[in-house]
Amino acid sequence: MSNLQDKVILVTGGTSGIGEACTELFARTGAKVVTSSIQSEAGKALAARLTKEGCQCVFQYADVSNESxxxxxIATAVDRFGRLDAVHANAGVLASKRITDVTVEDFHHLMNVNVLGAVLTAKHAVRVMEKQGAGVIVFTTSVAADIGFPAHAVYAASKAAVAAMIGSLTTDHSPQGVRFVGVSPGTIDTPMLAESCAGFDKPKDELYAEVAQKIPVRRMGTPEDVARTVAFLISDEAGFINGAIVPVEGGTLRLPPW
Ligand SMILES: NC(=O)c1ccc[n+]([C@@H]2O[C@H](COP(=O)([O-])OP(=O)(O)OC[C@H]3O[C@@H](n4cnc5c(N)ncnc54)[C@H](O)[C@@H]3O)[C@@H](O)[C@H]2O)c1
Structure with missing residues (x-):
């Protein structure tokens, strides 16, 4: 298990799916966690559950597309725990639409949460981390940025934008002690994935079984698969991994085109 003892870690989109699993894993392995999202009830319940277990976790409401x-x-993490060692910029939204149906509102919503949210999170976290002379930011991208994910052109573009940002951030801020990495999930069983099944004419379980059979490891990913990877990327053991994006996708990207 990666050593996160006493690290102060902020997780955006931390109250559902991948972010929730990250919040739980980080807190249970000794980190001081600020978990954040727009789901106040779920966030308060998650923080209360972990606190009851003896972990350190607080919830802070934040819409990542809103700079204040x-x-x-970010101020909550610093005020509450005195520093900010790592941020998992994970908040995201999905919209399953072919380009012919995409509205300007759809575009702005996806880009505001997925891209502007990552930009603003990085902007304010980097300011703190540069002063400390240390820090790590992990961005959740997606295999959608690399494959022809059907009916997700704008989502794919938003994740490719985040992936592209990682290289520039590394060049600009790693000399001041800040590392930047990405985690690129494949098909992970979360509420977001379940929502994306809505437009299909088959029950979710049937769809999931079909998808699992196509993935080389013959199963879908779990939020915990992603959380363990992010924990390693945050840990000091990963100190020379910088500017890289780690796929967590069971081999999906290696499938042949037939
Ligand atoms: N599930 C997958 O198969 C998959 C694959 C690749 C990438 N991803 C990415 O992983 C991340 C987590 O997705 P998930 O599958 O756990 O989905 P999820 O819907 O379970 O969780 C998304 C989280 O983001 C939060 N969020 C949404 N809008 C927000 C906003 N404006 N401000 C702050 N928080 C906001 C939600 O409250 C929630 O906590 C996303 O960035 C998603 O694009 C997921």
Missing amino acids: DVEAM
């Missing part, structure tokens, strides 16, 4: 929310979210 993001500033308050």
